[in-house]
Amino acid sequence: GQQLNQSPQSMFIQEGEDVSMNCTSSSIFNTWLWYKQDPGEGPVLLIALYKAGELTSNGRLTAQFGITRKDSFLNISASIPSDVGIYFCAAISGGGADGLTFGKGTHLIIQP
């Protein structure tokens, strides 16, 4: 089946630092999404990307849909304590009814 390879698995950073994480696959996808999950909560959609090469920002977050359609990255600038959580990439190869394929997540831990 389709797999998303997400890295890094975890990050320990200082408050104020920039963060970068990415997802790669051997398969082509039509849509890339980035979610954040806080403890005890469901994943919350951060950014959705629909076109190869698309670069989209949401506040301090920036994500890009790779030109090959097989990868995506998420950057967080000037991290703050509330950025702590698990970040997931997700992708779709067909229509929305196919459901999302998820990466294994990046655990972000911020030291004040």
Added chain:
Amino acid sequence: DTAVSQTPKYLVTQMGNDKSIKCEQNLGHDTMYWYKQDSKKFLKIMFSYNNKELIINETVPNRFSPKSPDKAHLNLHINSLELGDSAVYFCASSQDSRGRAFFGQGTRLTVV
């Protein structure tokens, strides 16, 4: 109002029991899903329902059965619960064909 709501949030039960998890969405979305998150936080789709029809059914044991009484509800019934069924189950919904899914808060199922 919560967009996607699940009940119960926690469920502890004995092996062999039958249980149900309820999900409701007030977003007017056409497609609803059930995802399973294992102890390593990996999210995997179980079912997708579109306009009350099952669209996909991944390699999930037939002890799991989704039931949708109407477009706003998708319940998950689990028969003969096993220890390995312990996980967090998330309901989600989406409207557009590009699959931006919105998740509920999850139901933590513990089978003892």
